[in-house]
Amino acid sequence: MMTIPRFWREIRQRYKGVGVECGNCERVYFPPREVCPHCRRESIGKMKERELSGKGRLVTFTEIHEPMPDFKMMVPYIMAIVEMDEDVRMTGQLVDIDYDEVEQGMEVDVTIRRLGEESPSGIIYYGYKFVPVR
């Protein structure tokens, strides 16, 4: 069981997709990094916040039948790696679509859904998932 701050400190990433842009090479990273893996020392102190548009395309995906415990009631559910318009990739669930309609390269948009909960009496976790652009 994790304490509340572990989730709380990442609320801006989970709700709003706040990443960073390297002030040296303009590459975008999500989640935020202190150092640009490309520019390394040149980037130190130059990483600035950048909110992602939330739009992207599917790079690859799968349908999970053996879930993580928090997602039991979602089974089967779809996971995807999405390449965002900012040329950075994220892992998230793809919801509101049947698996047989999912295609590589399809356009998706971000939405905020329930990710799980600490316990039935604990904090509820919210964060990004993806939905198809219709």
Next chain:
Amino acid sequence: MKTNKKVGIKGYAGYVPRYRITPKEIGEVWGKDGERMGKGLNIISKSIPSPDEDVISISIQAAKWAVMRSEILGEDIGAIYVGSESHPYAVKPTATIVAAAVGATPYLTAADYEFACKAGTAAIQTCMGLVASGMINNGMAIGADTSQGAPGDALEYSASAGGAAFIIGSDDLLAEINYTTSFTTDTPDFWRREGKKYPSHGGRFTGQPAYFKHIAGCTQVLFEETGAEPDDFDYAVFHQPNGKFPIKIAKKLGFTMEQIGPGLLVPRIGNTYSGAVPLGLAATLDVAEPGDRIMVTAYGSGAGSDSFDITVTDGILDKRENGVPSIEQVISDEVFISYAKYAKFREKIDTGEW
């Protein structure tokens, strides 16, 4: 009640989960003629949230779209009120989570409202007051619910999920709110006690002394104080716990089916409670033209009504698209599911862990 300063709607949007169940499917489980019940209630299907949806996620989706349509920034919002009777937390505001998601934190005031099905319109009135007094420039009012009827109860055929958000301000309006009235009494027609999963109700007592009396009373006050008549309005939206009541009250008050048609969503999505009138108003704004006048009356059990006299402005033309789907676009994405899947989605199945 008239504000000293011009106030109105700068942006709006609605969200309804895509899953649907029919009264027939529900009835089969309980040995009832669901199809006939559905016809009686004028409900073809009701919306169901997926297991990862709740009032918070619904509110956030509507709020994000409303901000997009309004063309303001999240940080320009000075107040957020979320009205619902199914807030995921008993203590811990939905409004703060919505505020964080739209980027409105930390310089705003926020709170959750509860007044059965009219908590969303109460939130609109609060924002009107704050804007008109000059305390804030923009406020967001949300009405959303993921209501549940107890399995087998009459409410199970109608209680559904959805919500809508409105940005209230005084400039750059897409619709002006000319006047608002309220009508409030202590009438215990429907309630849910703290800690209980499903609400209770007074059966037919929810009709005449509750829904009809309050909506009629509130609307009449608005007519009297503004001098308006049903003919002066192009559209009307009434609270819609089922498909029958709003038609009956509209006729009684002198409105036509054409006036209430665009805002009558309950036959397709069921009763979205706090989301019902906000979604009906949003759907009406989707089709209204500049100059059109809309009469709105919400009803909340317990009991009270809020009425609004709204005039659409030229601003609607620029803001209608803005990358935000119309209510029709949102609700036309329908996926019908079985009662078994519905029971799983709504945690009516005991996995032994919950």
Next chain:
Amino acid sequence: MQNSEKRSTQESGNLREVAIIGIGETRIGELWDQSLRELGINAGLSAIKDAGVKGEEIEKIYIGNMSAGRLINQEHIAPMIADYAGLDDIPAVRIESGGASGGMALTEGYLSVASGLHDVVVVGGAEKMTDVGDEEAKKILSSTADWEWESVFGATFDSLYAMMARYHMFTHGTTKEQLAAVSVKNHAHGALNPNAQFQREVPLKIVMGSPIVSDPLTMFDCAPLSDGAAAVVLCPVDMADSFNKDPVAILGTGMGADHMAVHDRRELDAMKATRSAGDKALSMAGLKPEDMDFAEVHDNYTISEIMAIEDLGFFPKGDGGPATERGDTSLHNKIPINTSGGLKAKGQPVGAVGINQAVEAVLQLRGEAGDRQVEDAEYGLIHNIGGTGASAVVHVLGRWR
């Protein structure tokens, strides 16, 4: 040519040549009656006995282990295992690198001998995975991926490999049948290994028809979660003559690294960490992929083996699936892969895997592999992955004489 002459002096510097002089392993499986400490001790003692070293000759113990803290609520396991092996005065340290813990421990042991710091070192690997439920064990395994940016969003460990599999299928036309062929082949090999968790052949039809875990991966595309331990004894080759068995030399070692989360990697059909670890190990050994007589690769999923045999240079990228289907990787064919049965059939006691691989390689190079012996095996490669590929380690082993 002597192997010592093949070594690249540039890579090896002034390091001493290191040999594996003893091996030991437990059976792998659901070993309900054995605790982690018993497993560790049994493997360690049999390796010591195999080598013929005395307790007082051992200077250091390294133990690869992924997550005893979460799997059995016990951290600091290395001194515990040493203690119960009667070696309470020998310094012991645990090495953790997810699924590559065993292989990384072997590298640490190698370095401590090669550097001249120690002469006789025991390297073990141990994992006890059945003291928690399956769901909990899978959750713990998933924590070797990026918990905060993958798992929290619902990504299981299986699903991350499944997404690589799907990408490999998109990009190279790899088929589900080819994935299944890996499983069929490794089960056939496992049937010949008395220490394997699954010692029976499984036909293609059964693999293809097994329940989906994370599309396209089925139950038979995934390695089990197992209990087991393995150990090897190392010493400088110069000292190897004074012990029981023919020495097997560690000719090359290499580690590779990559981004922690799968989504941060541009190539999803390959593992950069494997490629780089393999290149380094082979180059240090002065050998090429085609010089290898066999390889034990990290087949925690069938797709992992397909990517590994491509990334290690045994087959061109995209040919891993067809090659497996052709039988090129089966025993007695072009390059036998996972003669032990691999993680799929021999089993997956996660932190022990890298050492289990070393044990198989030594058996093959000594000619002690029984029914699954690769004829006249001179060189073998072992490959161990951590997490979803954020770390990898490769060793090249060879007969010393």
